Amino acid sequence: MKIGYLGPEASFTHHAVKGAFSDEEHVPYTTIPDCLEGLITAQIDRAVVPLENALEGSVPITVDYLYHDADVHITAELVSPIQQHLMVHPENESRWEDVGRILSHSHAIAQCHKYLYYRFRGRALETSTSTAAAAKYVSEHPEENSAAIGNSLAAHTYGLKIVEHNIHDYHFNHTRFVVLSRNPILDELRLESEAEKTTLMVTLPSDDRPGNLHQVLSAFSWRQLNLSKIESRPLKTGLGNYFFIIDVEQSFEGVLIKGAIDELEALGCTVKVLGSYKKYSIVQK
Template identity: 80%
Template structure:
């Protein structure tokens, strides 16, 4: 299979996809939309993109694309530990504390907010399309005293020196990556920690009646279906109009899950099953 992922090589997504698909053809793309567009154009068989970080929450562009722009399904989830390091070009190693600019993905910069505030207050913080893209830039511009935030694989791949390790603000830093396909399926991967999960996208009834969200949650509550996440995102049709993305710790095979969806539709909700899949743990770098 051909697997699209948010690149370039040595990004956190690249590490996760290598562990999940060690024998497949991995194809890097510069942005999350590029990955998803390649999938829907049938240029690749799967796409792997970040969905949520434990410190910074959901990746909005992924969630919004899944709802508004593409008709694809989650076939597996990869949960990977994230360790952020500060790295510079070897020629600038002796003066790394004088860097004028620090580059990384916007989520990585936010994950290291306190460190950057106290150590590099006033320096330019420049978002890049991925942590690996930032490392690649530093590698190609030794004349600039600029640093990147990324993983140890990026430092090794692009020949950079790690000058400060584990600079993220909180210890438990993990990211959820989702494996996407144009057809509803479940990918059975040879990784540890597999457990079942389903993700739904729900739009409330158009009559905007009081208690509608309470009714949605009750459909899961009385069936004792555990929700690990519920999040609202704008429908982009006006203020106060939202859809909800809901994670349920249960596969779609159970009669209770089918009953919950039938109840939601009877209430007038629009429901799309984004995927029924297994959740896997990815080993650290």
């Protein structure tokens, strides 16, 4: 089985893939849309992409692509701790405090905002497609004396020297990665499962009646279905038009959740079941 992921090699997504699919073939993609298109066109059997970070919130491009462009299904959730380190080329280890610019993914830069502000105020901060891509660039351009922010796997893979460990501003930082498939199946992984979840994408009725969202939430509330997340995203049809992504802490096989969906559809909502799946934790090594 081929597992596609947001690369390059040694990205945080790759770390999650190695923890969950150690015996499968791993295929890196440069961007999230590239990875999802690889799944849609059957180049790969599963796609693993980031969905949400504890500090920075949802990854908009993943959520929007799943709603607007990709008819795929969540088959598992992987939760991994995120530890950010500052790394440089070994040739520049002795002058790392004089780096001219620092490269990383935009989320990683945001997660290290305080550290960067107080230690490297005024230095250029440059975004890359992933933390691993930043590490790869630094490894290939020692003459620039630049630094990357990323994980220890990236430092090891690309031969960089970690000069400052754990530079993230908040130390309880995790990312949710979703395993996606073309078919609505359940991936049973060789990891300890923590919970079962169902993710829905809900569009409100077009008549925009007062209390529409309240009625949606009530369909879950009176059935005592716990919602761990509800978030709005633009429908891209005009200002004020949204869809909602909702995580329900229950398997789709439960009678109550099916009843809630029937009620939402009776109210005129459009409901897409993105997946019913298990949550797994990945251990940082």
